[in-house]
Amino acid sequence: xxxxxxxxxxxxxxxxxxxxxxxxxxxxxxxxxxxxxxxxxxxxxxxxxxxxxxxxxxxxxxxxxxxxxxxxxxxxxxxxxxxxxxxxxxxxxxxxxxxxxxxxxxxxxxxxxxxxxxxxxxxxxxxxxxxxxxxxxxxxxxxxxxxxxxxxxxxxxxxxxxxxxxxxxxxxxxxxxxxxxxxxxxxxxxxxxxxxxxxxxxxxxxxxxxxxxxxxxxxxxxxxxxxxxxxxxxxxxxxxxxxxxxxxxxxxxxxxxxxxxxxxxxxxxxxxxxxxxxxxxxxxxxxxxxxxxxxxxxxxxxxxxxxxxxxxxxxxxxxxxxxxxxxxxxxxxxxxxxxxxxxxxxxxxxxxxxxxxxxxxxxxxxxxxxxxxxxxxxxxxxxxxxxxxxxxxxxxxxxxxxxxxxxxxxxxxxxxxxxxxxxxxxxxxxxxxxxxxxxxxxxxxxxxxxxxxxxxxxxxxxxxxxxxxxxxxxxxxxxxxxxxxxxxxxxxxxxxxxxxxxxxxxxxxxxxxxxxxxxxxxxxxxxxxxxxxxxxxxxxxxxxxxxxxxxxxxxxxxxxxxxxxxxxxxxxxxxxxxxxxxxxxxxxxxxxxxxxxxxxxxxxxxxxxxxxxxxxxxxxxxxxxxxxxxxxxxxxxxxxxxxxxxxxxxxxxxxxxxxxxxxxxxxxxxxxxxxxxxxxxxxxxxxxxxxxxxxxxxxxxxxxxxxxxxxxxxxxxxxxxxxxxxxxxxxxxxxxxxxxxxxxxxxxxxxxxxxxxxxxxxxxxxxxxxxxxxxxxxxxxxxxxxxxxxxxxxxxxxxxxxxxxxxxxxxxxxxxxxxxxxxxxxxxxxxxxxxxxxxxxxxxxxxxxxxxxxxxxxxxxxxxxxxxxxxxx
RNA sequence: GCCCGAGUGGCGGAAUUGGUAGACGCAGCGGACUCAAAAUCCGCCGCCCUUAAAAGCGUGUCGGUUCGACUCCGACCUCGGGCACCA
Numbered sequence: 001x002x003x004x005x006x007x008x009x010x011x012x013x014x015x016x017x018x019x020x021x022x023x024x025x026x027x028x029x030x031x032x033x034x035x036x037x038x039x040x041x042x043x044x045x046x047x048x049x050x051x052x053x054x055x056x057x058x059x060x061x062x063x064x065x066x067x068x069x070x071x072x073x074x075x076x077x078x079x080x081x082x083x084x085x086x087x088x089x090x091x092x093x094x095x096x097x098x099x100x101x102x103x104x105x106x107x108x109x110x111x112x113x114x115x116x117x118x119x120x121x122x123x124x125x126x127x128x129x130x131x132x133x134x135x136x137x138x139x140x141x142x143x144x145x146x147x148x149x150x151x152x153x154x155x156x157x158x159x160x161x162x163x164x165x166x167x168x169x170x171x172x173x174x175x176x177x178x179x180x181x182x183x184x185x186x187x188x189x190x191x192x193x194x195x196x197x198x199x200x201x202x203x204x205x206x207x208x209x210x211x212x213x214x215x216x217x218x219x220x221x222x223x224x225x226x227x228x229x230x231x232x233x234x235x236x237x238x239x240x241x242x243x244x245x246x247x248x249x250x251x252x253x254x255x256x257x258x259x260x261x262x263x264x265x266x267x268x269x270x271x272x273x274x275x276x277x278x279x280x281x282x283x284x285x286x287x288x289x290x291x292x293x294x295x296x297x298x299x300x301x302x303x304x305x306x307x308x309x310x311x312x313x314x315x316x317x318x319x320x321x322x323x324x325x326x327x328x329x330x331x332x333x334x335x336x337x338x339x340x341x342x343x344x345x346x347x348x349x350x351x352x353x354x355x356x357x358x359x360x361x362x363x364x365x366x367x368x369x370x371x372x373x374x375x376x377x378x379x380x381x382x383x384x385x386x387x388x389x390x391x392x393x394x395x396x397x398x399x400x401x402x403x404x405x406x407x408x409x410x411x412x413x414x415x416x417x418x419x420x421x422x423x424x425x426x427x428x429x430x431x432x433x434x435x436x437x438x439x440x441x442x443x444x445x446x447x448x449x450x451x452x453x454x455x456x457x458x459x460x461x462x463x464x465x466x467x468x469x470x471x472x473x474x475x476x477x478x479x480x481x482x483x484x485x486x487x488x489x490x491x492x493x494x495x496x497x498x499x500x501x502x503x504x505x506x507x508x509x510x511x512x513x514x515x516x517x518x519x520x521x522x523x524x525x526x527x528x529x530x531x532x533x534x535x536x537x538x539x540x541x542x543x544x545x546x547x548x549x550x551x552x553x554x555x556x557x558x559x560x561x562x563x564x565x566x567x568x569x570x571x572x573x574x575x576x577x578x579x580x581x582x583x584x585x586x587x588x589x590x591x592x593x594x595x596x597x598x599x600x601x602x603x604x605x606x607x608x609x610x611x612x613x614x615x616x617x618x619x620x621x622x623x624x625x626x627x628x629x630x631x632x633x634x635x636x637x638x639x640x641x642x643x644x645x646x647x648x649x650x651x652x653x654x655x656x657x658x659x660x661x662x663x664x665x666x667x668x669x670x671x672x673x674x675x676x677x678x679x680x681x682x683x684x685x686x687x688x689x690x691x692x693x694x695x696x697x698x699x700x701x702x703x704x705x706x707x708x709x710x711x712x713x714x715x716x717x718x719x720x721x722x723x724x725x726x727x728x729x730x731x732x733x734x735x736x737x738x739x740x741x742x743x744x745x746x747x748x749x750x751x752x753x754x755x756x757x758x759x760x761x762x763x764x765x766x767x768x769x770x771x772x773x774x775x776x777x778x779x780x781x782x783x784x785x786x787x788x789x790x791x792x793x794x795x796x797x798x799x800x801x802x803x804x805x806x807x808x809x810x811x812x813x814x815x816x817x818x819x820x821x822x823x824x825x826x827x828x829x830x831x832x833x834x835x836x837x838x839x840x841x842x843x844x845x846x847x848x849x850x851x852x853x854x855x856x857x858x859x860x861x862x863x864x865x866x867x868x869x870x871x872x873x
Numbered sequence: 874g875c876c877c878g879a880g881u882g883g884c885g886g887a888a889u890u891g892g893u894a895g896a897c898g899c900a901g902c903g904g905a906c907u908c909a910a911a912a913u914c915c916g917c918c919g920c921c922c923u924u925a926a927a928a929g930c931g932u933g934u935c936g937g938u939u940c941g942a943c944u945c946c947g948a949c950c951u952c953g954g955g956c957a958c959c960a
Contacts, residue, residue, distance in 0.1 A: 046960050086959075086960065087958080087959060087960085157958095159958075160958075169958080170958040171957090171958055171959075172960095173958085220877085223876065223878095226875090226876050226877080227876075227955090227956085301957095302956080303875085303956050304875085304955095306874090307874040307956085309874090431957090435957080435958080508958095508960070509957095509960085544954090544960090545878080546954060546955065546960080547955095547960085548954080548955070549876090549877095550956095550957065581879095581953095582954080584953080663886090664885065664886085665885065665886060669879070670954080671885080674885075676885085676900075677884080677885060677898060677899040678899090680897090680899055684897095684898085687913095728889055732889085736886070736887085737887070737896085737897080740886090740896070740897040740898075741897085742897095744896080744897065747897090816893095817893045819892085819893085819941075821941085822939090822941035822942095823941090824893055827893080848927090859940085860940060861940090862941080864892055867892055868892055868893070870940055872940045872941090
């Protein structure tokens with residue numbers, strides 16, 4: 001055994017040992033593990049090129065779970081794969097003139113090699129790469145099944161259009177309303193695309209998130225609940241007035257959805273989206289309206305933009321009739337009404353809705369108060385807006401429905417509407433169907449063929465996969481598949497005539513909706529097989545909080561679809577979910593004349609902080625001139641604030657890297673990266689090594705004897721109570737305090753200064769090594785072997801977690817806190833079984849306590865057993 | 874704008890979920906060892922007053938509940954995540 005700790009040698013030896021054992025290959029029904037299977041998985045990474053500290057944190061977390069659960073006797077499996085399709089590969093292609101496939105595969109190879117030194121327990125025989133035809137063929141296959149079931153369907157969608165580059169832009173590619181490369185003002189454009197009917201599953205998705213996903217963080221459940229957004233309300237039809245009737249050449253009605261049917265008599269205008277059919281029809285005869293709609297079309301489609309923009313509208317001059325009074329109501333086109341939600345039209349009730357109020361005020365529309373406040377918060381509605389105006393109350397000025405409370409009014413109005421055939425109660429979800437078409441090259445081809453004779457025809461199942469050519473290089477102007485004859489030309493599956501392939505590809509969220517099921521069954525000739533049934537549902541899923549809604553909802557939906565097709569037998573894919581926080585880093589930029597930002601690497605910048613640690617200014621090292629401080633943001637390639645683990649591992653070793661990222665803070669919270677305290681963790685591992693080296697001869701020879709000495713008993717109690725805390729923290733995945741616990745154990749063991757204490761040392765070190773092992777597996781593995789524990793208890797991989805001994809935790813005397821009126825005034829040591837009376841008099845006998853109690857009557861005494869006594873005077 | 878989080882010493886954070894605020898570590902200060910440095914070891918380390926002791930203040934801000942609040946409730950401020958084509 002070397003005298004000093006050499007991480008490189010230790011880690012090479014440990015990894016060689018595990019490699020020789022093929023230690024992480026997981027086998028279904030492995031008889032070595034009586035407690036059954038445990039499937040732990042981290043969200044698969046996008047192969048951006050370099051592994052960064054954020055990845056390190058995620059996968060260390062994953063690895064700690066793996067090792068802890070295996071030490072607890074489970075047949076644990078943890079896989080790894082690559083989310084290999086997506087936009088960044090196309091961007092790299094444009095910039096570097098290299099095919100996305102080539103770039104992606106090179107990145108995968110690079111990142112895989114960066115994983116190697118970390119000692120992660122991945123079962124690489126299960127690797128999934130989503131751009132492999134053998135993977136994405138099943139995306140296509142399930143898509144065809146969904147088409148058959150009517151879950152997948154075709155309809156128009158609104159996208160960001162860059163009129164200069166003639167290309168569809170992702171939201172991310174829109175900066176301040178302009179295309180990121182061309183700088184042109186972005187427009188909205190309607191094109192056909194495929195949707196998946198996730199809204200059909202909205203009730204079940206909601207039901208489970210409210211009642212069955214107990215292993216999920218409350219925060220995520222709330223976010224999903226709000227995202228699905230169930231509203232109970234009414235659908236109301238406002239029949240067309242003659243002017244609208246003649247324009248639309250129909251005697252239809254304008255349908256709206258409202259949660260406030262009780263306010264229907266307060267409707268003073270109707271607001272419709274710019275893309276609404278009535279708006280489009282009206283625009284044909286009105287230049288002003290056409291111009292306004294054109295204006296609404298400008299700008300991107302992001303909801304954050306729509307919600308913050310000034311609410312504007314224009315009257316159409318058309319009318320509908322109030323369903324009860326028959327009064328004509330004017331239709332307005334408004335930029336805040338979304339075509340994608342509800343009916344694309346709302347009834348404007350300015351008296352009781354803040355947005356309508358603002359809109360009416362702005363456009364000089366009538367405000368009709370139809371609800372009377374029950375709390376007397378207002379008599380009449382007038383400027384400025386008060387939140388009380390939208391509260392429930394008693395209906396007034398509402399004809400036969402006046403004088404009713406909210407629920408009674410809604411019930412009565414809905415019943416009356418239903419009788420007239422002008423409405424009914426309905427549940428509306430905020431959730432929208434999932435548009436999966438992308439006008440992009442680097443994704444799963446949508447298996448559809450366009451035939452001049454037969455129209456839109458699905459590819460036959462036997463012709464799957466539709467393989468994506470891997471040698472195209474996009475140039476930023478449209479989808480290169482549109483220019484690739486080899487890909488385009490095909491025969492119509494129905495009539496056999498020459499036809500053309502669909503060139504849209506699928507959203508990459510499709511790939512990530514089920515990869516974790518494919519990990520379970522590498523090489524299967526079907527989408528999933530019986531091995532999937534063994535490992536799924538996943539026991540522990542780990543991933544970033546930024547995926548709380550989209551990915552985690554799509555994956556749940558996809559699972560339900562697979563279940564309904566008979567492919568799997570469970571309802572939910574993820575039993576327990578852990579959302580880890582992100583690693584953040586400082587970022588710096590400079591803006592050029594056109595407003596474009598250039599981001600600097602932290603290494604290119606010198607940052608100055610004031611004495612409170614707040615950044616004050618920064619200059620670029622290259623020219624000494626100031627750069628703008630962009631705050632602390634999530635590590636991302638586009639902001640150049642990524643910290644790579646390579647250097648760090650070279651300096652300190654993988655165990656220090658692992659222990660340090662765990663020690664840095666609670667894993668479910670985001671943390672700013674800083675390596676200043678890494679020294680402390682490394683020092684701890686060196687001390688551990690030195691301590692074991694010092695006792696390398698006594699420990700293997702130790703005999704088990706009782707610890708009777710009072711000082712040693714105290715140390716032993718500390719050891720066992722720290723162990724208890726560590727196990728609790730393992731369970732709740734608070735690994736930062738697990739590392740603290742290991743440090744405390746070493747601190748305690750170092751106070752053993754007696755040569756005859758070998759029993760305690762033997763026990764203590766065996767506990768410490770096993771507690772630290774999941775976090776720092778290499779050093780603990782080597783020490784475990786060197787000190788003879790492996791011979792005694794077997795390989796550390798499968799050595800059971802130690803358990804605290806009740807006898808070791810027992811205390812004869814307790815120190816209680818003494819409070820007077822809730823303020824700490826002293827301590828008192830009493831026998832463990834002392835009576836309340838005895839404790840009380842002991843507490844009152846205390847000098848400082850006397851001083852505060854003196855002369856005042858004691859009103860109450862509160863005793864918290866084993867903790868404190870509070871005297872209230 | 875809407876939804877979800879977070880805010881504790883100079884810094885990262887702890888407080889087993891209403892019961893001793895600051896565990897564990899970093900940085901800093903003092904000391905030992907050393908010709909010296911590094912490494913290592915020992916001690917101190919929230920603020921204020923003070924020679925010291927004792928008291929007082931203290932978990933973003935303001936208010937409330939409680940014998941007792943970092944923890945629960947209300948309002949606000951700041952920062953972070955998401956908002957459906959980044960992944």
